[in-house]
Amino acid sequence: MNAKTADKIATGVIYCLVGIVVLILVFLIGFILWTGLPYVSWDFLTGSANAMGGSGGIGDQLFNSFYLLLLTLLISFPIALGAAIYLSEYAKQNWFTDLIRITIEVLSSLPSVVVGLFGFLLFVIQFKLGFSIISGAIALTFFNLPILTRNIENSLQDVPNLQREAGMSLGLSKWRTVIKVVLPVALPGILTGIILSAGRVFGEAAALIYTAGQSSPSINYGDWNPLNPTSPLNIFRPAETLAVHIWKINSEGVMPNANQISAGTSAVLIIAILLFNFLARWLGGRLYRRITASK
Amino acid sequence: MEPIKQELTKKSRAAKQDQRGQLIAGLSIVLIMLVVLSILYMITSRGLATFTQDHISVVDFFTKTVWNPGSLGKNGQPLVGALPMIIGSFMVTVLAALLATPFAVATAVFMSEIANKRGQKILQPVIELLVGIPSVVYGFIGLVVVVPITRHFFGGTGFGILSGTFVLFVMILPTITSMYIDSLKAVPRFYREASLALGATRWQTLYKVIVRSSISGLLTAIIFGMARAFGEALAVQMVIGNAALMPDGLLTPAATLTSVLTTGIGNTVMGTLPNNALWTLALILLFMSLFFNLITRYIGRKGELK
Numbered sequence: 337m338n339a340k341t342a343d344k345i346a347t348g349v350i351y352c353l354v355g356i357v358v359l360i361l362v363f364l365i366g367f368i369l370w371t372g373l374p375y376v377s378w379d380f381l382t383g384s385a386n387a388m389g390g391s392g393g394i395g396d397q398l399f400n401s402f403y404l405l406l407l408t409l410l411i412s413f414p415i416a417l418g419a420a421i422y423l424s425e426y427a428k429q430n431w432f433t434d435l436i437r438i439t440i441e442v443l444s445s446l447p448s449v450v451v452g453l454f455g456f457l458l459f460v461i462q463f464k465l466g467f468s469i470i471s472g473a474i475a476l477t478f479f480n481l482p483i484l485t486r487n488i489e490n491s492l493q494d495v496p497n498l499q500r501e502a503g504m505s506l507g508l509s510k511w512r513t514v515i516k517v518v519l520p521v522a523l524p525g526i527l528t529g530i531i532l533s534a535g536r537v538f539g540e541a542a543a544l545i546y547t548a549g550q551s552s553p554s555i556n557y558g559d560w561n562p563l564n565p566t567s568p569l570n571i572f573r574p575a576e577t578l579a580v581h582i583w584k585i586n587s588e589g590v591m592p593n594a595n596q597i598s599a600g601t602s603a604v605l606i607i608a609i610l611l612f613n614f615l616a617r618w619l620g621g622r623l624y625r626r627i628t629a630s631k
Numbered sequence: 632m633e634p635i636k637q638e639l640t641k642k643s644r645a646a647k648q649d650q651r652g653q654l655i656a657g658l659s660i661v662l663i664m665l666v667v668l669s670i671l672y673m674i675t676s677r678g679l680a681t682f683t684q685d686h687i688s689v690v691d692f693f694t695k696t697v698w699n700p701g702s703l704g705k706n707g708q709p710l711v712g713a714l715p716m717i718i719g720s721f722m723v724t725v726l727a728a729l730l731a732t733p734f735a736v737a738t739a740v741f742m743s744e745i746a747n748k749r750g751q752k753i754l755q756p757v758i759e760l761l762v763g764i765p766s767v768v769y770g771f772i773g774l775v776v777v778v779p780i781t782r783h784f785f786g787g788t789g790f791g792i793l794s795g796t797f798v799l800f801v802m803i804l805p806t807i808t809s810m811y812i813d814s815l816k817a818v819p820r821f822y823r824e825a826s827l828a829l830g831a832t833r834w835q836t837l838y839k840v841i842v843r844s845s846i847s848g849l850l851t852a853i854i855f856g857m858a859r860a861f862g863e864a865l866a867v868q869m870v871i872g873n874a875a876l877m878p879d880g881l882l883t884p885a886a887t888l889t890s891v892l893t894t895g896i897g898n899t900v901m902g903t904l905p906n907n908a909l910w911t912l913a914l915i916l917l918f919m920s921l922f923f924n925l926i927t928r929y930i931g932r933k934g935e936l937k
Binding site: 339340342343346347349350351353354356357358360361364365367368414415416417418419421422423425426436438439440441442443445446447448449450451453454456457458461478481482485508509510511512514515535536538539540541542545546579580582583586587595598599602605606609610612613 | 894
């Protein structure tokens with residue numbers, strides 16, 4: 337075969353394979369939205385799940401998902417920020433730094449079910465917290481930490497050294513240079529990283545089924561005292577999230593309309609994650625222009 | 632003289648602040664390392680209990696094919712043979728990787744070598760979105776789309792290793808693709824220029840120069856994809872059928888380590904043998920994830936030397 341024909345055939349094959357990949361995504365998104373959206377209504381979004389009675393809303397799950405996400409970010413962001421600052425600004429090139437990096441990589445490659453089981457062992461059983469939001473948030477923190485740390489570290493690394501030198505030459509200490517000069521410049525990247533990791537946390541289920549639990553006791557949205565057992569803010573109550581809800585109704589299968597509810601919930605989940613993605617893109621670009629004053 | 636001396640030898644406020652800052656940053660690192668260590672320690676000690684407390688033979692655990700920890704076998708020993716799940720896990724992982732690699736390579740090559748700016752602008756979000764779709768959603772689609780299709784075309788119940796493979800294929804495709812794109816970008820531009828200047832066509836340049844010089848990156852990407860497939864729990868659990876039997880072909884219900892874990896942990900009592908056996912499965916998972924990590928590290932180092 338002549339080289340030109342081979343080139344044409346190969347290019348054709350590559351185009352085909354890429355086309356299939358794009359079609360798969362279009363099908364996935366299309367399928368979820370097509371089957372799920374007709375089922376999404378205000379009642380669905382605010383109603384509470386009723387396993388035995390046919391109809392079921394996802395109001396509690398929606399709230400739990402966002403609440404868990406917020407708590408997870410509150411716990412993991414400061415730790416990830418500290419770790420990233422250490423790795424990017426203070427760590428020297430030696431075996432200890434290598435060890436730290438390996439540890440973080442190991443944490444990021446652990447299957448989420450193992451992280452969830454560890455959370456179950458330590459918080460649910462050892463610390464006797466039971467299936468609770470706080471156990472779930474800490475398990476998600478373990479899951480989120482390595483990704484967030486790497487994102488923040490990359491954003492810090494992207495800041496030109498000139499900025500650090502300028503800060504130092506003004507007589508600022510290293511710490512103040514980092515906090516007052518480097519961090520603000522890296523902020524757009526850091527924010528994008530947070531939002532993207534939020535998308536992953538939002539859809540995670542395997543780490544949650546044995547930490548935050550698979551049930552959603554009735555919540556009284558009029559009661560905002562975090563210490564009351566029915567208050568939505570109580571961190572010691574079990575809380576089922578959207579992703580866990582999908583898994584549970586599909587593997588238990590007691591609901592007559594499990595498929596519709598899963599489709600609707602999937603659609604809500606996908607839309608939330610699409611929004612996270614767009615938000616990250618938009619905010620990143622906007623902040624970047626703001627800070628660098630470029631068009 | 633005294634006050635000046637004191638001022639010179641005492642730490643300034645800025646220096647103290649700097650130290651405190653470094654301490655805080657260092658503490659975060661220590662915290663992360665503690666977490667990893669305690670995960671390793673706790674899963675290991677729990678996982679070994681099957682062998683140390685319940686005196687199950689290690690060889691039996693890895694070679695016997697009947698998994699029914701609640702009951703005793705003929706020899707009076709509990710039936711804990713984990714081989715079906717181990718094989719199930721490896722089969723879905725390897726098959727998914729085999730299926731995903733051609734697509735991932737084509738997409739990565741297309742994005743970094745063939746497509747113009749506009750093509751890249753379309754494909755980049757496609758990859759990111761595929762990464763972003765939660766695994767339960769993949770599982771749900773597997774349940775309502777892939778399983779019926781498999782049943783229709785290949786027969787059987789539709790639940791089984793084949794369906795698990797299809798679901799995992801879509802899940803690891805973006806992982807392999809995006810990692811491989813990064814290593815394609817690291818191939819120096821003059822490799823391409825030299826090859827094209829010699830009169831090679833684009834395809835010849837691709838497979839004789841570019842793919843060959845980025846082969847270690849490709850291997851790393853595939854291993855990463857396999858690690859993800861091996862550890863994936865819920866999506867696989869929803870479509871594989873959850874029967875802890877030796878896989879008899881690709882179309883009969885089977886089980887993976889993760890699927891047995893997610894369905895079993897809630898139904899067993901802490902400290903009993905059925906529970907301990909499950910923790911041993913978790914230990915295998917942990918161990919495999921460390922192993923995958925080690926391989927990528929090894930390949931990375933080999934690739935560097937060239």
